[in-house]
Amino acid sequence: xxxxxxxxxxxxxxxxxxxxxxxxxxxxxxxxxxxxxxxxxxxxxxxxxxxxxxxxxxxxxxxxxxxxxxxxxxxxxxxxxxxxxxxxxxxxxxxxxxxxxxxxxxxxxxxxxxxxxxxxxxxxxxxxxxxxx
Numbered sequence: 001x002x003x004x005x006x007x008x009x010x011x012x013x014x015x016x017x018x019x020x021x022x023x024x025x026x027x028x029x030x031x032x033x034x035x036x037x038x039x040x041x042x043x044x045x046x047x048x049x050x051x052x053x054x055x056x057x058x059x060x061x062x063x064x065x066x067x068x069x070x071x072x073x074x075x076x077x078x079x080x081x082x083x084x085x086x087x088x089x090x091x092x093x094x095x096x097x098x099x100x101x102x103x104x105x106x107x108x109x110x111x112x113x114x115x116x117x118x119x120x121x122x123x124x125x126x127x128x129x130x131x132x133x
Contacts, residue, residue, distance in 0.1 A: 002028075002044070003028070003029035003030055003042045003043060003044060003045075004042055004044065004045045004046075004083055007042050007045070007047065007083050007086070008023075008030050008042045010086075010088070010091060011032060011040065011042065011047075011091070011095065014088075014091060014092055014095055015032055015095060015099070018034070018099060020034050020035040020103075020107075021033065021034055021039075021099070022036075026038075026041070027041070027043055027070060028043065029041055029042045029043035029044070029048075030042050031048075032098075033102065033108075034099055034102035034103045035102075035103070035105075035107035035108065036107055036108025036109075037102040037103075037105045037107070037108060038050050038102060039095075039098035039099045039101065039102035039103075040094065040095055040098035040099070042083075043070070043080070044083075045083040045084065046080050046081060046082060046083045047080070047081040047083055047086060047091070047094060048068050048078055048079070048080055048081075049078065049079050049080075049081060049094050049095075049097060049098040050077055050078050050098050050101055050102060051077055051078070051079060051097055051098065051101055052077065052101045052104070053076075053077055055097060055101070056077060056079060059079050059097075060079060063085070064081055064082035064084075064085035065079050065080065065081050065082070066079065066080050066082075067079065067080070068080045077101075081094055
């Protein structure tokens, strides 16, 4: 799935000075994380925002919002905001809400990537069936 690069660039511009923000391609779009916790993203032409549970119902009462059901089941604490309705002020408000929530969570510990010499690392068993995968 392609995503709206213009909306992604607008988000990058607004989040450029926020400490700990990184971008990552995910869900066929792009997400923006605060210290490893997802805050917001772009899927298709729309903005997705992660909110705390108390903020979801009031957010869904606003025009142009809906439940985020990427997998066919609603994703808890996520909403979708119609990208066509997002002026700079609205975008900033939604991003602030997502960044504030993600920033309230403990930073994610990044798993150290390494080879077989890493303590506790076991090479996964691979059958002949999966040899060429």
